[in-house]
Amino acid sequence: MTATEPATVRPPLPVKMVISGGFGVGKTTAVGSISEIEPLTTEAAITEVAAGVDDLTHTPRKTTTTVAMDFGCLTIDPTLKLYLFGTPGQERFGFMWDDIVEGAVGGLVIVDTRRLDDCYAAVDYFEHKGIPFAVAANAFDGHVEHTLEEIRWALDVTEGVPVVVFDARERGSVRDALLVVLELALARTSA
Protein backbone atom coordinates (compact mmCIF):
# COMPACT_ATOMS: atom_id res chain seq x y z
CA MET A 1 0.00 0.00 0.00
CA THR A 2 1.44 3.32 -1.01
CA ALA A 3 1.54 6.10 1.54
CA THR A 4 0.85 8.86 -0.94
CA GLU A 5 -2.69 10.16 -1.41
CA PRO A 6 -2.45 12.11 -4.64
CA ALA A 7 -6.10 12.58 -5.49
CA THR A 8 -7.78 12.42 -2.11
CA VAL A 9 -10.10 15.36 -1.63
CA ARG A 10 -9.14 17.74 1.13
CA PRO A 11 -12.11 18.06 3.49
CA PRO A 12 -13.29 21.34 5.01
CA LEU A 13 -12.40 22.29 8.55
CA PRO A 14 -15.49 21.43 10.62
CA VAL A 15 -16.59 24.01 13.18
CA LYS A 16 -19.08 22.63 15.66
CA MET A 17 -21.80 24.40 17.63
CA VAL A 18 -24.25 22.72 19.96
CA ILE A 19 -27.95 23.51 20.22
CA SER A 20 -29.30 22.49 23.56
CA GLY A 21 -32.31 22.84 25.81
CA GLY A 22 -35.20 20.84 27.15
CA PHE A 23 -37.39 18.43 25.27
CA GLY A 24 -39.51 20.01 22.55
CA VAL A 25 -38.19 23.57 22.82
CA GLY A 26 -37.34 23.84 19.14
CA LYS A 27 -33.79 22.52 18.82
CA THR A 28 -34.40 20.56 15.66
CA THR A 29 -36.54 23.37 14.27
CA ALA A 30 -33.66 25.80 14.81
CA VAL A 31 -31.15 23.44 13.18
CA GLY A 32 -33.50 22.92 10.25
CA SER A 33 -34.06 26.64 9.79
CA ILE A 34 -30.43 27.30 8.98
CA SER A 35 -29.01 23.95 7.83
CA GLU A 36 -28.37 23.50 4.10
CA ILE A 37 -29.52 19.90 4.42
CA GLU A 38 -32.61 18.46 6.03
CA PRO A 39 -31.60 17.72 9.63
CA LEU A 40 -30.14 14.25 9.92
CA THR A 41 -30.60 11.94 12.86
CA THR A 42 -28.07 9.53 14.23
CA GLU A 43 -27.72 7.50 17.35
CA ALA A 44 -25.14 8.67 19.84
CA ALA A 45 -24.14 7.30 23.18
CA ILE A 46 -24.59 9.51 26.18
CA THR A 47 -23.66 8.81 29.73
CA GLU A 48 -26.39 9.11 32.28
CA VAL A 49 -25.20 9.76 35.80
CA ALA A 50 -27.51 8.32 38.39
CA ALA A 51 -29.53 11.06 40.05
CA GLY A 52 -28.81 11.98 43.62
CA VAL A 53 -25.12 11.13 43.60
CA ASP A 54 -23.26 14.38 43.51
CA ASP A 55 -20.68 13.69 46.18
CA LEU A 56 -17.38 13.40 44.37
CA THR A 57 -16.01 11.07 47.01
CA HIS A 58 -18.47 8.48 45.80
CA THR A 59 -18.37 6.96 42.39
CA PRO A 60 -21.60 7.87 40.68
CA ARG A 61 -23.39 5.08 38.93
CA LYS A 62 -23.14 5.72 35.25
CA THR A 63 -25.00 4.04 32.47
CA THR A 64 -24.56 4.58 28.77
CA THR A 65 -27.74 5.25 26.88
CA THR A 66 -28.20 5.40 23.15
CA VAL A 67 -30.21 8.41 22.07
CA ALA A 68 -31.20 10.04 18.83
CA MET A 69 -29.31 13.20 17.94
CA ASP A 70 -30.34 15.64 15.22
CA PHE A 71 -27.84 17.75 13.34
CA GLY A 72 -27.35 19.89 10.29
CA CYS A 73 -24.61 21.80 8.57
CA LEU A 74 -23.83 24.94 6.63
CA THR A 75 -20.95 25.33 4.19
CA ILE A 76 -19.20 28.63 4.88
CA ASP A 77 -16.75 28.14 2.02
CA PRO A 78 -15.02 25.11 0.47
CA THR A 79 -12.54 25.01 3.35
CA LEU A 80 -14.90 25.68 6.25
CA LYS A 81 -18.14 24.01 7.32
CA LEU A 82 -20.34 24.79 10.30
CA TYR A 83 -21.98 21.81 12.03
CA LEU A 84 -24.93 22.25 14.36
CA PHE A 85 -25.60 19.40 16.73
CA GLY A 86 -28.71 19.23 18.85
CA THR A 87 -28.20 17.57 22.21
CA PRO A 88 -30.83 14.95 22.88
CA GLY A 89 -33.82 16.33 24.75
CA GLN A 90 -33.37 15.57 28.38
CA GLU A 91 -36.17 15.28 30.84
CA ARG A 92 -33.81 14.14 33.54
CA PHE A 93 -30.67 15.69 34.92
CA GLY A 94 -27.24 14.25 34.70
CA PHE A 95 -26.82 13.49 31.05
CA MET A 96 -23.32 13.94 29.79
CA TRP A 97 -23.05 15.03 26.21
CA ASP A 98 -19.25 15.05 26.10
CA ASP A 99 -19.22 12.75 23.10
CA ILE A 100 -21.20 15.31 21.11
CA VAL A 101 -19.91 18.52 22.64
CA GLU A 102 -16.15 17.94 22.84
CA GLY A 103 -14.43 20.59 20.71
CA ALA A 104 -17.52 22.75 20.17
CA VAL A 105 -16.82 26.47 19.75
CA GLY A 106 -20.05 27.40 21.52
CA GLY A 107 -23.54 26.46 22.56
CA LEU A 108 -27.02 27.88 22.25
CA VAL A 109 -29.44 26.95 25.02
CA ILE A 110 -33.01 27.27 23.79
CA VAL A 111 -35.67 27.87 26.40
CA ASP A 112 -39.42 27.76 26.31
CA THR A 113 -40.39 30.57 28.68
CA ARG A 114 -43.44 28.60 29.80
CA ARG A 115 -41.13 25.91 31.21
CA LEU A 116 -37.90 27.61 32.11
CA ASP A 117 -36.70 24.87 34.43
CA ASP A 118 -36.35 22.45 31.49
CA CYS A 119 -33.13 24.16 30.46
CA TYR A 120 -31.30 24.19 33.80
CA ALA A 121 -29.38 21.04 32.94
CA ALA A 122 -28.11 22.56 29.69
CA VAL A 123 -27.10 25.84 31.35
CA ASP A 124 -25.29 23.95 34.11
CA TYR A 125 -23.57 21.75 31.57
CA PHE A 126 -22.14 24.59 29.48
CA GLU A 127 -21.11 26.54 32.56
CA HIS A 128 -19.36 23.48 33.96
CA LYS A 129 -17.57 22.78 30.68
CA GLY A 130 -16.55 26.41 30.22
CA ILE A 131 -18.04 26.51 26.74
CA PRO A 132 -19.22 29.96 25.54
CA PHE A 133 -23.00 29.92 25.32
CA ALA A 134 -26.03 32.14 25.04
CA VAL A 135 -29.62 31.58 26.16
CA ALA A 136 -32.22 32.02 23.45
CA ALA A 137 -35.87 32.25 24.46
CA ASN A 138 -37.95 30.75 21.66
CA ALA A 139 -40.85 33.06 20.86
CA PHE A 140 -43.63 30.54 20.43
CA ASP A 141 -46.56 32.24 18.73
CA GLY A 142 -44.47 35.36 18.40
CA HIS A 143 -44.12 36.24 22.04
CA VAL A 144 -42.40 35.17 25.23
CA GLU A 145 -43.92 34.88 28.67
CA HIS A 146 -41.23 36.77 30.56
CA THR A 147 -38.91 39.70 30.07
CA LEU A 148 -35.24 39.02 29.40
CA GLU A 149 -34.47 40.24 32.92
CA GLU A 150 -36.93 37.77 34.40
CA ILE A 151 -35.45 34.94 32.35
CA ARG A 152 -31.93 35.90 33.38
CA TRP A 153 -32.99 36.05 37.02
CA ALA A 154 -34.81 32.73 36.86
CA LEU A 155 -31.90 30.95 35.21
CA ASP A 156 -29.35 32.66 37.44
CA VAL A 157 -26.89 33.07 34.57
CA THR A 158 -23.98 35.46 34.94
CA GLU A 159 -23.79 38.83 33.20
CA GLY A 160 -21.39 37.35 30.68
CA VAL A 161 -24.08 35.04 29.28
CA PRO A 162 -26.18 36.77 26.62
CA VAL A 163 -29.95 36.23 26.80
CA VAL A 164 -31.87 36.87 23.60
CA VAL A 165 -35.34 36.27 22.19
CA PHE A 166 -35.50 34.46 18.87
CA ASP A 167 -37.80 32.48 16.65
CA ALA A 168 -36.52 28.98 15.89
CA ARG A 169 -38.56 28.92 12.68
CA GLU A 170 -36.92 32.02 11.21
CA ARG A 171 -33.63 31.56 9.44
CA GLY A 172 -32.44 35.10 10.08
CA SER A 173 -33.38 34.84 13.73
CA VAL A 174 -31.44 31.59 14.21
CA ARG A 175 -28.50 33.09 12.32
CA ASP A 176 -28.44 36.11 14.64
CA ALA A 177 -28.64 33.94 17.77
CA LEU A 178 -25.69 31.86 16.54
CA LEU A 179 -23.78 35.05 15.80
CA VAL A 180 -24.22 36.15 19.42
CA VAL A 181 -22.57 32.90 20.52
CA LEU A 182 -19.76 33.18 17.97
CA GLU A 183 -19.03 36.79 18.94
CA LEU A 184 -18.80 35.63 22.55
CA ALA A 185 -16.40 32.84 21.56
CA LEU A 186 -14.34 35.32 19.56
CA ALA A 187 -14.20 37.77 22.48
CA ARG A 188 -12.86 34.95 24.65
CA THR A 189 -9.94 34.32 22.29
CA SER A 190 -8.66 37.82 22.94
CA ALA A 191 -9.42 37.78 26.67
Add this chain to the structure above:
Amino acid sequence: MADGTPAPDPAGFASAVRPFLLTAGRVADDGADGHWLPVETQVVATPEGLDALDRLTFEQHDIVAVCRLPQSLAEIAARLRLHLNVVRVLAEDLRAAGQLTVHVPDSGVVQDASVLRRVIDGLRAIPDARGVPSDSD
Protein backbone atom coordinates in the same frame (compact mmCIF):
# COMPACT_ATOMS: atom_id res chain seq x y z
CA MET B 1 -22.82 -8.28 -2.70
CA ALA B 2 -23.28 -4.75 -1.63
CA ASP B 3 -24.34 -3.34 -4.98
CA GLY B 4 -27.50 -5.42 -4.72
CA THR B 5 -28.25 -4.20 -1.24
CA PRO B 6 -31.59 -2.43 -1.01
CA ALA B 7 -31.69 1.06 0.40
CA PRO B 8 -31.72 1.08 4.18
CA ASP B 9 -35.16 1.01 5.74
CA PRO B 10 -35.99 4.68 6.14
CA ALA B 11 -38.36 3.94 8.99
CA GLY B 12 -35.79 3.05 11.59
CA PHE B 13 -32.26 2.35 12.64
CA ALA B 14 -30.36 -0.81 11.98
CA SER B 15 -30.43 -3.54 14.53
CA ALA B 16 -28.47 -2.69 17.62
CA VAL B 17 -26.69 -6.04 17.56
CA ARG B 18 -25.61 -6.73 14.00
CA PRO B 19 -23.39 -3.67 13.57
CA PHE B 20 -21.36 -4.69 16.57
CA LEU B 21 -21.02 -8.20 15.17
CA LEU B 22 -19.49 -6.42 12.21
CA THR B 23 -16.93 -4.78 14.41
CA ALA B 24 -16.27 -8.16 16.04
CA GLY B 25 -17.57 -6.76 19.29
CA ARG B 26 -15.12 -3.89 19.33
CA VAL B 27 -16.46 -0.57 20.50
CA ALA B 28 -15.03 2.85 19.98
CA ASP B 29 -13.71 3.28 23.45
CA ASP B 30 -11.31 5.97 24.53
CA GLY B 31 -8.41 6.25 22.15
CA ALA B 32 -4.78 6.64 23.08
CA ASP B 33 -5.34 10.28 24.00
CA GLY B 34 -8.45 9.52 26.01
CA HIS B 35 -10.90 10.93 23.46
CA TRP B 36 -13.24 9.49 20.92
CA LEU B 37 -13.06 10.73 17.40
CA PRO B 38 -15.24 13.86 17.43
CA VAL B 39 -18.59 13.48 15.68
CA GLU B 40 -17.61 16.17 13.14
CA THR B 41 -14.36 14.38 12.16
CA GLN B 42 -14.09 14.49 8.37
CA VAL B 43 -13.66 11.27 6.41
CA VAL B 44 -12.77 10.99 2.72
CA ALA B 45 -12.32 7.98 0.47
CA THR B 46 -8.85 7.57 -1.00
CA PRO B 47 -8.32 6.61 -4.65
CA GLU B 48 -7.20 3.22 -3.30
CA GLY B 49 -10.46 2.90 -1.40
CA LEU B 50 -12.55 3.75 -4.44
CA ASP B 51 -10.52 1.28 -6.52
CA ALA B 52 -11.22 -1.37 -3.89
CA LEU B 53 -15.00 -0.72 -3.81
CA ASP B 54 -15.79 -3.86 -5.81
CA ARG B 55 -13.95 -5.98 -3.28
CA LEU B 56 -15.48 -4.36 -0.22
CA THR B 57 -18.74 -5.63 1.18
CA PHE B 58 -21.58 -4.42 3.32
CA GLU B 59 -20.90 -1.51 5.64
CA GLN B 60 -17.26 -1.13 4.60
CA HIS B 61 -18.37 -0.77 0.98
CA ASP B 62 -21.10 1.68 1.90
CA ILE B 63 -18.83 3.84 4.04
CA VAL B 64 -16.16 4.17 1.35
CA ALA B 65 -18.81 4.83 -1.29
CA VAL B 66 -20.53 7.58 0.71
CA CYS B 67 -17.14 9.20 1.37
CA ARG B 68 -16.47 10.07 -2.27
CA LEU B 69 -17.24 13.52 -0.95
CA PRO B 70 -15.96 14.46 2.51
CA GLN B 71 -18.40 13.48 5.24
CA SER B 72 -18.42 13.83 8.99
CA LEU B 73 -18.68 10.68 11.08
CA ALA B 74 -22.15 11.84 12.10
CA GLU B 75 -23.27 12.20 8.48
CA ILE B 76 -21.97 8.74 7.60
CA ALA B 77 -23.83 7.25 10.56
CA ALA B 78 -27.04 9.07 9.69
CA ARG B 79 -26.95 8.32 5.96
CA LEU B 80 -26.12 4.65 6.44
CA ARG B 81 -28.27 4.31 9.56
CA LEU B 82 -25.42 2.92 11.57
CA HIS B 83 -24.59 3.54 15.19
CA LEU B 84 -22.02 6.31 15.50
CA ASN B 85 -19.62 4.07 17.39
CA VAL B 86 -19.79 1.41 14.71
CA VAL B 87 -18.81 4.03 12.16
CA ARG B 88 -15.96 5.11 14.41
CA VAL B 89 -14.58 1.56 14.53
CA LEU B 90 -15.05 0.79 10.85
CA ALA B 91 -13.66 4.14 9.70
CA GLU B 92 -10.55 3.49 11.74
CA ASP B 93 -10.19 0.05 10.14
CA LEU B 94 -10.62 1.50 6.65
CA ARG B 95 -8.14 4.25 7.41
CA ALA B 96 -5.60 1.65 8.57
CA ALA B 97 -6.18 -0.19 5.29
CA GLY B 98 -5.53 3.01 3.32
CA GLN B 99 -9.06 3.21 1.96
CA LEU B 100 -10.09 6.34 3.84
CA THR B 101 -8.39 9.37 5.26
CA VAL B 102 -9.64 10.53 8.64
CA HIS B 103 -9.15 14.18 9.52
CA VAL B 104 -9.54 14.84 13.23
CA PRO B 105 -10.17 18.56 13.73
CA ASP B 106 -7.53 20.34 15.77
CA SER B 107 -9.52 22.18 18.45
CA GLY B 108 -6.78 24.81 18.67
CA VAL B 109 -7.20 25.61 14.99
CA VAL B 110 -11.02 25.44 15.07
CA GLN B 111 -11.22 27.85 18.01
CA ASP B 112 -8.66 30.25 16.58
CA ALA B 113 -9.87 33.85 16.23
CA SER B 114 -9.26 33.91 12.47
CA VAL B 115 -11.43 30.82 11.96
CA LEU B 116 -14.19 32.21 14.18
CA ARG B 117 -14.13 35.47 12.22
CA ARG B 118 -14.53 33.58 8.96
CA VAL B 119 -17.53 31.69 10.37
CA ILE B 120 -19.04 34.95 11.61
CA ASP B 121 -18.56 36.67 8.25
CA GLY B 122 -19.96 33.64 6.42
CA LEU B 123 -23.02 33.47 8.67
CA ARG B 124 -23.68 37.21 8.35
CA ALA B 125 -23.93 36.73 4.60
CA ILE B 126 -26.82 34.28 5.06
CA PRO B 127 -30.08 35.90 3.97
CA ASP B 128 -33.05 36.12 6.35
CA ALA B 129 -35.16 33.65 4.45
CA ARG B 130 -34.41 30.88 2.02
CA GLY B 131 -36.52 32.53 -0.64
CA VAL B 132 -34.32 35.62 -0.76
CA PRO B 133 -31.95 35.17 -3.67
CA SER B 134 -28.26 35.55 -3.01
CA ASP B 135 -25.72 36.62 -5.61
CA SER B 136 -23.86 33.35 -5.58
CA ASP B 137 -26.78 31.18 -6.57
